[in-house]
Amino acid sequence: MSNTISSNESIPSSKKKIIVLGSGPNRIGQGIEFDYCCVHGLLAIKESGYEAIMVNCNPETVSTDFDIADKLYFEPVFWENIKEIIDLEKPEGVIVQLGGQTALKLAKNLTEYGVKIIGTSFDNMDIAEDRGRFSDLLKELEIPYPEYGSAFTADEAIEVANKVGYPVLVRPSYVLGGQKMKIVLNDEDLETAVVDLLNFIPGNHILIDHFLERCQEAEIDAIYDGESFCIMGSMEHIEPAGIHSGDSNSVLPAFNLTPLELDTMAIYAEKIAKALNIQGLINIQYAIKDGKVYVIEANPRASRTTPFISKAYQVPFLNIATKVMLGSAKIKDFKIERKLEGFAIKEPVFSFNKFPKVNKELGPEMKSTGEAIRFIKDLRDPYFRTLVRERSMLLS
Template sequence: MANTILHNESIPSQRKKIIVLGSGPNRIGQGIEFDYCCVHGLLAIKECGYEAIMVNCNPETVSTDFDMADKLYFEPVNWEHLWEIIELEQPYGVIVQLGGQTALKLAKRLHEKGIRIIGSSFDSMDIAEDRGRFSDLLKELEIPYPKYGTAYTTDDAIEVAKEVGYPVLVRPSYVLGGQRMRIVINETELESAVLSLIKHLPGNKILIDHFLDRCQEAEIDAIYDGENFHVMGVMEHIEPAGIHSGDSHAVLPEFNLTPMIVATMEEYAKKIAKALKIQGLINIQFAIKDGKVFVIEANPRASRTTPFIAKAYQIPYLNVATKVMMGVNKLTDFTFEKKLTGYAIKEPVFSFSKFPNVNKELGPEMKSTGEAIRFIKNLRDPYFRQLYKDRSMYLSK
């Protein structure tokens, strides 16, 4: 048998390189929205004089077009393939904020290997992603959040639920699209939910939050450069809290929140970004109940709504955020003129017709497979009025 000769077609240049990690195959929880983020990130990197290298494996995306990056590695977005690329290219750093949860999960391995993560540090990301550490941070900052506890066994979970009070939201850390999140109302349902988590995500810390029933949900996308804080947009959800943000209709800008509530949300968002030492993008989810603002979670990366806001306001926010991550620019180097007249509504797209046996009831686990944008001139628009009427149906259940 003849010896196999391996030939490497990739010849690394002598230029300073930055690798952008994509989100891999489209799936519920992350999809084409992050391709938009990666494309604008690549353009920003090239504008700053770096060699832009894209790592992604989805042929349906613009980021994998042959002329988008200076060099494309059409490879699975996992550690084995990424490490081989890093060993060959010896990049200045890697950007994980633009490729959703798939890219973000590789931050730990990059940190352990001493590879520079462009933008927010691994520890900043870990605090935000680890539900327990994040809740401890909120406590330290005196920011309201739902009562919570952590568990690894069903017995621990039962004790925690008794302490925080039913109904409770059961969820693991570091998950995509609310995977295996459940709202439970009694001990029997809790035991079933925890056993399912232990079976499918062994060793994963389980967080048990008191569920704030029948309250409003909203979110903020923002950029922080270490000194300056800019709110890209405040989005108010139509559906009440308890339905995953990816499955909710969201209105930009907010339409029914008082100026005091919006100011409080922005204040909390800035305090969190500063405490986490964010360099780049952050998305924060809020619940509003009886006029009080609670923080549900923070995502230290581009969110699904970042491209939505950029398109609605016609501002190149991903270009700005990438340059902030790289330390090339501060937010004060840019001007932000929002060009939206009226409102923009994020409209989730579902594929239930393709999957007839899937449970169509919406909850904390995401089920939408995409999203659309709809512009309305004012709140008297028939489409919006019907959405708000449907919201009353959710609240009456």
């Protein structure tokens, strides 16, 4: 009979601590963008006088470098691991807004365990994530949104789809990178899509939204501190609706939307941020058709475009947002000066050369693995004009 000897190399300090949850390994549907968010969040935590603790398991990220956080736990971002770290470190709270959907999905466990979520509360984040609750909120705020319904079986899904009208967008709830999202045109295709989805995620809550065809997509990233609302940037997608925002070329600032449409987007964004009592970051996706602005979804966290906007405008928005979450600063405490001559284009990066047999057709399920920035002086730029021509061909 052997004796089991346990040891612990992590000795907690007496300092006040904040834990940041990362996004886990890079994969299709989630690239490296959230690492930028975590790194700048950690630096802001240090500047605010806390011990910054990072939890992530990706050796390719900067956030897992030994000299970025005060302490690094190189562990999978799973609840079992997080719980043990919390029991040992006893932090002031945990930040889930910087690690994408992976971190956000742990907010419920943290709240039920009695751990403080730094920034927006779990219940308010859940309103944004739950399509039914979010649509009820939009209705209350008198903000247009596509007709929707939810189901747990194929028969229920067909009933909902016939009520909201084809084409419909079918998706599971609480997913990363639009996994298993499909646009379907009839009952037969819908049944196939739902059965496939339920085999992939048994018991999942299925969301069915009326799909707005031939419309323009746009998005806003913003910060709210309970008093002031700051739009980091308004972006317009070049690709038509139906292609995941992570796979779309996005132009900053918007290039083809009217001042009224942009103003409407801003008004809706502020209404939603206030109603959700956002403390920190929020990303809102829009569809614009025949001059009418619809809200598609809201993400109460850093989005993959947050680093893009920060770099394009040369403004440390992640530093600002993290200090807002911590309550150590307000938006009014910062002098925000955007520096961008011309336009910045967010270009999706694909890895199809490594996966030659993968279907390369773009749709609502994200297939990119990252993004790059291209700066152009004006809209006469040949690269931009080529993208616009390609979009016209898709719509013709």
